[in-house]
Amino acid sequence: MNSDYIKRDTDVESILVSQEELSDIVSRIAAEVSSDYEDKNLLLLCILKGSIVFMGDLMKKLTIPCEIDCMKVSSYGKGTESGGRINILLDLHRSDLSEKDILIVEDIIDSGKTLSYLVNYLKINGARSVKAVALLDKPSRREVEYTPDYVGREIPDEFVIGYGLDYAEQYRSLPYVGILKRSVYEK
Ligand code: IMP
Numbered sequence: 001m002n003s004d005y006i007k008r009d010t011d012v013e014s015i016l017v018s019q020e021e022l023s024d025i026v027s028r029i030a031a032e033v034s035s036d037y038e039d040k041n042l043l044l045l046c047i048l049k050g051s052i053v054f055m056g057d058l059m060k061k062l063t064i065p066c067e068i069d070c071m072k073v074s075s076y077g078k079g080t081e082s083g084g085r086i087n088i089l090l091d092l093h094r095s096d097l098s099e100k101d102i103l104i105v106e107d108i109i110d111s112g113k114t115l116s117y118l119v120n121y122l123k124i125n126g127a128r129s130v131k132a133v134a135l136l137d138k139p140s141r142r143e144v145e146y147t148p149d150y151v152g153r154e155i156p157d158e159f160v161i162g163y164g165l166d167y168a169e170q171y172r173s174l175p176y177v178g179i180l181k182r183s184v185y186e187k
């Protein structure tokens with residue numbers, strides 16, 4: 001193991017969702033989505049970059065056909081606080097949304113602003129249906145009223161990293177979801 005890897009692990013306060021639990025969660029959601037979208041025209045929409053790992057695992061476990069696409073959004077904000085104004089950095093450029101049942105795949109829902117904005121944006125742009133799955137949910141942080149259609153697991157109000165989730169672009173490749181030590185960002 002190189003020293004960078006060891007440093008990544010020592011910045012983790014504790015493991016919140018283990019690899020085994022993540023696998024179980026993804027299997028459960030994949031089964032639900034496969035059943036609910038059997039007669040639909042599923043387009044899985046990965047929200048970059050945090051949802052890459054979840055999206056990859058979820059699509060492999062689906063038992064129905066799907067297309068995939070990506071969008072990239074940023075909510076203005078620094079460090080461990082998400083902002084509020086949503087900025088589309090990579091948009092969907094497709095003319096067939098009226099035939100698609102979109103499932104937005106998001107890593108985590110916090111204030112709810114990103115997902116509520118995206119659902120509305122895709123509906124306005126003519127998608128046949130729009131739902132969302134969030135791997136993790138911090139319900140105590142909600143600022144706008146929005147509940148994802150599928151949730152992997154609720155978590156407490158802690159800043160988490162790994163399985164795609166970052167702090168300052170680091171830690172995305174950790175195979176579990178861990179709580180980041182406060183000493184890393186409270187300097
Ligand atoms: P929302 O718009 O406030 O719901 O923010 C959702 C976005 O904030 C997620 O897609 C993440 O990019 C980011 N975020 C919120 N909480 C965390 C966290 O604990 N770790 C890493 N990113 C987070």
Ligand code: MG
Pocket residue numbers: 047048049050051107108
């Ligand atoms: Mg994100």
